[in-house]
Every structure is written in C-alpha cells, then in structure tokens.
Amino acid sequence: MVKSDAIIELREVHKSFGAQKVLDGLSLSVPRGRITVIIGRSGGGKSVILKHMIGLIKPDRGQVLVDGQDIMPLDDRDLNELRKRFGMLFQDAALFDSMTVFENVAFPLREHTRYNETKIREVVEEKLGLVGLTGHGEKMPSQLSGGMRKRAGLARAIALEPEIILFDEPTTGLDPLMTDAINRLIKNTQDRLGITAVVISHDIQGAYQVAHQIAMLHKGRIIAAGSPEAIRESDDAVVQQFIHGRAEGPIEVL
Amino acid sequence: MNLTRPLEAMGRVVMHGLEQAGEILLLLLQTMLWLMRPPWRMRLVFKQMEFVGVKSLNVTILTGAFTGGVFALQTYHGFSLFGAESLVGSTVALALARELGPVLTALMVTGRAGSAMAAEVGTMRVTEQIDALYVMAVNPVQYLVLPRVLASVMMLPLLTIVADFVGIMGGYVVGVHLLGINAGIFVAKIIEYVDPEDIMQGLFKAAIFGLILSLVGCFKGFYTYGGAEGVGRATTEAVVLASVTILAADYVLTALMF
Ligand SMILES: Nc1ncnc2c1ncn2[C@@H]1O[C@H](COP(=O)(O)OP(=O)(O)OP(=O)(O)O)[C@@H](O)[C@H]1O
Numbered sequence: 001m002v003k004s005d006a007i008i009e010l011r012e013v014h015k016s017f018g019a020q021k022v023l024d025g026l027s028l029s030v031p032r033g034r035i036t037v038i039i040g041r042s043g044g045g046k047s048v049i050l051k052h053m054i055g056l057i058k059p060d061r062g063q064v065l066v067d068g069q070d071i072m073p074l075d076d077r078d079l080n081e082l083r084k085r086f087g088m089l090f091q092d093a094a095l096f097d098s099m100t101v102f103e104n105v106a107f108p109l110r111e112h113t114r115y116n117e118t119k120i121r122e123v124v125e126e127k128l129g130l131v132g133l134t135g136h137g138e139k140m141p142s143q144l145s146g147g148m149r150k151r152a153g154l155a156r157a158i159a160l161e162p163e164i165i166l167f168d169e170p171t172t173g174l175d176p177l178m179t180d181a182i183n184r185l186i187k188n189t190q191d192r193l194g195i196t197a198v199v200i201s202h203d204i205q206g207a208y209q210v211a212h213q214i215a216m217l218h219k220g221r222i223i224a225a226g227s228p229e230a231i232r233e234s235d236d237a238v239v240q241q242f243i244h245g246r247a248e249g250p251i252e253v254l
Numbered sequence: 255m256n257l258t259r260p261l262e263a264m265g266r267v268v269m270h271g272l273e274q275a276g277e278i279l280l281l282l283l284q285t286m287l288w289l290m291r292p293p294w295r296m297r298l299v300f301k302q303m304e305f306v307g308v309k310s311l312n313v314t315i316l317t318g319a320f321t322g323g324v325f326a327l328q329t330y331h332g333f334s335l336f337g338a339e340s341l342v343g344s345t346v347a348l349a350l351a352r353e354l355g356p357v358l359t360a361l362m363v364t365g366r367a368g369s370a371m372a373a374e375v376g377t378m379r380v381t382e383q384i385d386a387l388y389v390m391a392v393n394p395v396q397y398l399v400l401p402r403v404l405a406s407v408m409m410l411p412l413l414t415i416v417a418d419f420v421g422i423m424g425g426y427v428v429g430v431h432l433l434g435i436n437a438g439i440f441v442a443k444i445i446e447y448v449d450p451e452d453i454m455q456g457l458f459k460a461a462i463f464g465l466i467l468s469l470v471g472c473f474k475g476f477y478t479y480g481g482a483e484g485v486g487r488a489t490t491e492a493v494v495l496a497s498v499t500i501l502a503a504d505y506v507l508t509a510l511m512f
C-alpha cells in the first residue's frame with residue numbers, strides 16, 4: 001500500500017454469541033479507496049465482521065475505528081450520520097418485502113436526497129440496469145429468484161453511491177456469467193467513484209480479479225492479508241489449502 | 255425438598271415481568287421522542303390508520319351489535335323481576351359507553367391488528383429488514399413503531415364510538431322489537447342517564463388501549479428471534495400480553511376516573 005490510510009480498522013475485536021467464540025482478537029485494516037475481499041470458511045464469522053464495521057453488532061472487547069474514530073461510544077444520532085456514508089448488501093439481501101423492487105432501490109434516495117420523482121426514477125432505472133434488472137422494478141421481492149433478490153439488494157446498496165460499500169457475498173448463487181458481470185460492476189464502481197469496498201466472497205477467482213487486498217479469516221482471526229499475488233504465493237499451509245479448495249490439510253473440514 | 259424453590263421461581267417470573275415492563279416503557283419513551291422530531295411520515299400513519307381503523311370496522315360492528323343485544327336480553331331478564339324494564343336502555347348504553355365499548359373493541363383490534371403488528375415487525379427482524387433500516391440510517395422506531403402507535407391511539411376511540419352506537423342499536427332492536435319495551439321510554443332513559451362524560455371517559459380509555467396494543471405488538475415484533483417459529487411466538491405473546499394489560503389498565507383507569 002502506498003499510503004497506510006485505513007478508513008476502517010478493527011483492533012483486537014472479540015465477539016462471542018453465548019458460549020461460542022466467533023471473533024477471537026481479530027484485527028483488520030481496510031485501506032481507503034480500495035477493494036478488500038474477505039475470504040474464509042462458511043460459519044467462520046465473515047458476516048459478523050461486516051456487521052461490526054457498520055455498528056450493527058458491538059464487540060465484546062476491542063475497537064472498531066472509522067476514520068480513526070472509535071464507533072463504540074457514538075450515540076444513535078452520530079451513528080446514524082456515520083451510516084449515511086455506508087451502503088450494505090446483506091447476505092440474504094434483506095429487501096423490504098412490503099415494497100416493489102423499484103421502491104426498495106428508491107428508498108435510500110427518498111430518505112437521504114432531495115431528488116424529485118423524475119430524478120429518482122432516472123437513478124433507480126440506471127442502477128437496476130447496472131445489475132441486469134431492467135424491467136423488473138414493479139415486481140415484489142417475493143416474486144424474484146434468489147439471484148435476482150441479491151442483485152436488487154446490490155442496486156439498493158449502491159443507489160446513493162456511498163463512500164464505503166459492504167458486500168456480503170454479492171456473487172453467491174449467481175450463474176457464472178452474472179458472477180463475472182457483478183464482479184466487473186464492483187470493480188468499475190470502485191474505479192469510477194474511488195470508493196472503498198469490502199467484499200465477502202467464496203469465489204477465489206473473482207477475488208483475484210477485483211481485490212486490492214485479500215484477507216483470510218480463520219478461527220476468529222485474520223491470518224493473512226495482502227495483495228492477491230501475496231496471498232496466492234503465501235507459504236501459510238492454511239491459506240494454501242483454502243485457496244486451492246482441498247479437503248486435505250491443516251484445516252479440519254468436517 | 256428445597257422450600258425456597260417456589261419462591262425463587264416466583265421471583266424470577268416477577269423479575270422477568272418487571273424487566274419487560276421496563277423495556278416497553280423505554281420503547282414508549284423513544285416513540286414519544288420521535289414524535290417530536292421530523293420527518294413525520296404521514297403516509298405511513300395513514301396506511302396504518304386504514305389498517306387499524308377501516309379494516310377493523312366489520313369486526314367492531316359485529317361485536318358491538320351482539321354485545322348490545324345480549325346485554326339487553328340479560329338486563330331485561332333481571333330488571334323485569336322488579337318492574338324496571340324502562341331502565342334497560344340506559345343500562346345497556348352506560349355499560350357500553352363506559353366499559354364494554356372500549357374494552358371489547360380493544361380486545362378485538364388486538365387480535366386483528368396487534369397480532370399483525372407483531373408478525374410484521376417480527377418478520378422484518380428475523381429477515382434483517384430492521385438491520386437494513388439501521389444501515390440506511392433510518393431509525394426503525396420512527397419508521398415502524400411511531401406510525402403504528404399513532405394510528406392506533408387515534409383509531410381506537412373512533413372504533414369505540416362505532417361500537418357504542420351499534421351496540422345501543424343492538425340493544426334497541428332486542429329491547430324494543432323483541433321484548434316490547436316502549437321505544438320512547440327506551441330512548442328517553444338513555445338521554446336522561448348517560449352523560450357525555452361517560453362517553454368521553456370511555457373514549458379516553460380506548461385511546462390508552464390503542465397505545466397498549468400497538469406498543470406491545472411492536473415490542474414483541476421488535477425483539478423477535480429464531481425464524482418463523484419466533485415470529486409465531488412473538489405474535490401469540492403479543493396478543494396475550496396486550497389483552498391482559500388492557501384488562502388490568504381498564505381496572506386501574508376505571509378506579510381512578512369514576
Ligand atoms: N445474531 C447471532 N446470534 C447468535 N449466533 C450468531 C449470530 N450471528 C452469527 N452467529 C454465529 O456466528 C458464527 C459466524 O456467523 P457468520 O454469519 O458471520 O458466518 P459467515 O462467515 O458469514 O458464514 P457464511 O459464509 O456461511 O455466510 C456462526 O456460527 C453463527 O451461528
């Protein structure tokens with residue numbers, strides 16, 4: 001990294017749910033204006049990391065810093081202000097099921113801009129086009145396929161073109177062509193707007209394609225973080241086993 | 255045999271009850287704070303008013319009519335023993351205005367709308383839609399709870415007026431047409447004995463009941479966990495807790511007001 005300018009930083013974060021320890025002193029720094037991809041096993045705590053970054057989950061111990069400021073002591077109002085800088089795609093999209101796809105994507109615009117109806121329509125149609133959902137705006141979320149829901153959630157997350165976007169598995173459940181299209185969309189959006197993106201992915205090839213930094217989560221910690229090349233060449237046996245998808249190795253799969 | 259066991263268990267139930275009461279009061283406080291802070295989402299309030307009010311009209315009318323009718327039958331049965339049939343109308347009207355109108359309406363709306371609030375908000379909780387609101391910097395108390403509470407507080411008194419009116423009509427039909435009480439006397443005694451104050455106090459109760467059923471419904475929904483089963487649990491608990499609270503509040507309010 002040219003400049004060690006971290007927009008989000010997790011320091012020694014511990015988080016347990018009941019007796020289950022999910023994050024065990026995890027530290028991770030997300031460079032500004034770059035794409036960071038987090039990889040790791042299913043159930044390992046990747047979604048939990050993302051929710052820490054936006055203050056949906058509070059750490060038991062440790063700090064979450066955004067622009068160098070600890071977000072733990074923030075009151076509701078300041079946290080709200082902070083969240084206006086974020087967009088987030090949830091793993092299950094979390095679309096509002098009482099609204100059409102169009103209204104879902106329009107929601108952040110109606111809440112946080114003064115756009116008139118024409119402008120809103122224009123922006124929503126543009127975003128729906130970007131994720132290949134042109135013409136599906138009037139459907140209800142329950143009428144969409146899983147992959148379509150995910151893409152609608154993606155359109156909603158990028159609608160305001162926020163400074164930081166968190167993507168929880170944007171390509172899981174999409175066909176290979178759509179996977180490539182979405183990976184390109186993330187990369188292009190980042191290039192064009194210079195935003196910061198944090199992407200969770202199980203798609204290693206996609207990660208190589210879009211990431212500036214790849215971080216691997218294992219047993220509640222980030223065990224390796226670096227450029228795609230550095231990760232590919234890593235001599236850590238755990239990382240090697242994971243990126244090559246082998247059942248044999250230091251990670252006990254079952 | 256441990257003799258303190260039952261005490262312990264009872265203590266835990268009481269503690270849990272107090273804790274819950276505290277949390278509900280906290281939600282009420284937040285709701286009231288958001289009432290003072292724009293943006294006011296009139297569109298959402300109107301939508302809830304339609305849901306709580308207009309869509310509860312049928313059940314309110316049916317409940318009111320049958321209650322008034324059966325109450326006339328019962329009082330006639332008792333009053334005719336000492337020749338006080340002329341007071342059936344005013345007794346029915348007073349009971350409806352002060353007690354039966356607000357309470358029965360509130361219980362019916364709890365079953366219809368309070369349960370739906372818990373289910374709706376609960377589903378939004380377990381499918382992360384509430385988290386999505388937070389992420390999009392929209393406060394869910396302001397977006398989900400406030401419109402429901404406002405609408406319920408406004409609509410319950412209106413529904414109660416309907417229940418009172420239809421109930422008296424029901425009493426009239428049974429008393430005058432079935433039991434042969436003189437129509438003029440039936441009406442005259444109602445006018446003589448029912449104060450506007452009786453009606454107003456009933457409507458005040460109704461507003462409080464609206465607050466209770468919506469707040470409890472939203473509260474149970476808001477703290478739902480555990481998927482579809484959790485939503486089912488939240489819905490049942492909301493109806494039970496709201497109904498019991500309404501009956502308890504009814505006693506307290508009546509004792510204070512009359
Ligand atoms: N709200 C919660 N309450 C209790 N346990 C939770 C909660 N959220 C997450 N967990 C637990 O934390 C662990 C990590 O969950 P998380 O969703 O972060 O996994 P993940 O790495 O995103 O997995 P996947 O790749 O399958 O999405 C899981 O074991 C899960 O059961």
Ligand SMILES: [Mg+2]
Nearest residue numbers: 046047091168
């Ligand atoms: Mg996940």
